[in-house]
Amino acid sequence: MITRMRCQMCQKRHGTSFTVPTEMWQAVMLEKYWWGEICLECFIAEADEKLVRWCEVIKIHSLSLVVHLERAGVLKKTVDHNIV
Numbered sequence: 705m706i707t708r709m710r711c712q713m714c715q716k717r718h719g720t721s722f723t724v725p726t727e728m729w730q731a732v733m734l735e736k737y738w739w740g741e742i743c744l745e746c747f748i749a750e751a752d753e754k755l756v757r758w759c760e761v762i763k764i765h766s767l768s769l770v771v772h773l774e775r776a777g778v779l780k781k782t783v784d785h786n787i788v
């Protein structure tokens with residue numbers, strides 16, 4: 705089955721990943737989510753609830769489904785259909 709990663713909080717599939725410093729991640733998220741997949745929207749909601757300045761350090765990475773599947777080894781590298 706072709707799928708994207710699913711957020712462990714809201715259960716939605718998402719195509720945007722992000723990174724924040726470990727200290728911020730652990731301060732914002734409950735420990736049960738520290739090693740889980742969490743979407744950007746859920747992280748922002750949790751961080752804003754705690755008045756964390758996430759915007760100054762967050763790095764956002766968009767990820768199309770085809771690239772996600774290539775990296776996961778599900779698909780071989782395909783022809784690039786991007787129009788530039």
Ligand SMILES: [Zn+2]
Pocket residue numbers: 711712713714715716742743744745746747
């Ligand atoms: Zn979510």
